Amino acid sequence: MCLSQIARSISPSPTLALNEKAAILREKGDPVIHLGGGEPKSKAPMDALLAASASLNTGEIRYAPADGIPALKQAVIRYTEEFYGSKVAPENVMASGGAKQAIMVALQAILNPQEEVIFPSPYWVSYPDMVKLCGGIPVPVAPEDGTFYPRIKDIEQRINSYTKAIIINSPNNPSGVMYSEEFIADVVHLCEDKNIYLVMDDIYHRLIFDGKKPISCYKFAKDLSENSKLIVINGVSKQYAMTGFRIGWAVANQKLIEAMANIQGHQTSGPSVLLQKAAVAAINGVQSSVENLRATLENNRNVMMDYLNSFEGVRIYPPDGTFYTLADFSYYDKDSTRLSNMLIDKVQVLTVPGVEFGLEGHLRLSYCGSIKDIKEGIERMKWALDLNSPNELYIGDRKLVRDWA
């Protein structure tokens, strides 16, 4: 088979592959605990469900503008004012098939072949492949001090004449850490000074803990005119537990949004009008589900941290938000893929290898599931890895005997 160079350079999404693996094992009747998940378990808000079903019942679900229906643009404008303190116009907004497509289309609109995109490591699995899909070169930058907090000087050092954009995701998937206001201010200024695009992937910005407040990048921008190269990405997937609705958006300067809408128009003709209506209702509707989800995740985070704390040999970095933590398991195995496979095979616990996020020796664990799963999942992992624990473990009525050292 003759595939394009680009197709050959792209790897399958490891997180989607894991979801499939979990589904197959569950179908076989295996008692899988999925600590690799990337979506909240709560239901989509009632407002969204009612709006979608009312729209569906009309039987008239048609083509809509490629950049989003006016009602969604208005909802995003209001959202941007409320959470970012910034007034934008409909011409600055494009709705997309999830935040993922909004990022992808933005990269397609700005990147020429061989141009570089910098992002701090650990990073969301899709960034490198998205950049490669545009013919660009991903440039992950690992904090030199071994933390999850990027330093502006490390990023600045990697900027050269090929650098077209920086992507910042805070709070961060996979580490859960939220970057400081000072860092966000510095990166906004750096991009303005160097005249490069800044893509702010804010998909988790309301799912933060310990009384923290979302940070608005606009607050630090000196230039919010039509020359601004700030691209803000957000969506309904995580905060409203609407992952399957596939609605996200980008806010950027008018010329860029026009170019992005052209691209999206040829790709998909825009996201489904039905699901856009659901997103409008979620954004404009009762917001208690977001706070409920946020509080549940904070509690789950605390439970997971407690359990991991009792795990000798594992180094943890408490997350400030999201529903992930990236824990250092290198004491047990420096090869995170091998370790993750071992945990699936021996105790049916799914984790995501840190190497997929640019950090070997770590595992990404999600706490978006039930408390029971978090506790039992970590207990099983401990049993598998800590050779001082008893030789036998019961999973339901199955008795496991440790036959490995």
Ligand SMILES: Cc1ncc(COP(=O)(O)O)c(C=O)c1O
């Ligand atoms: C950092 C980050 N950005 C973007 C997305 C994509 O979100 P959506 O489901 O809206 O496409 C995800 C989903 O996992 C994510 O973790």
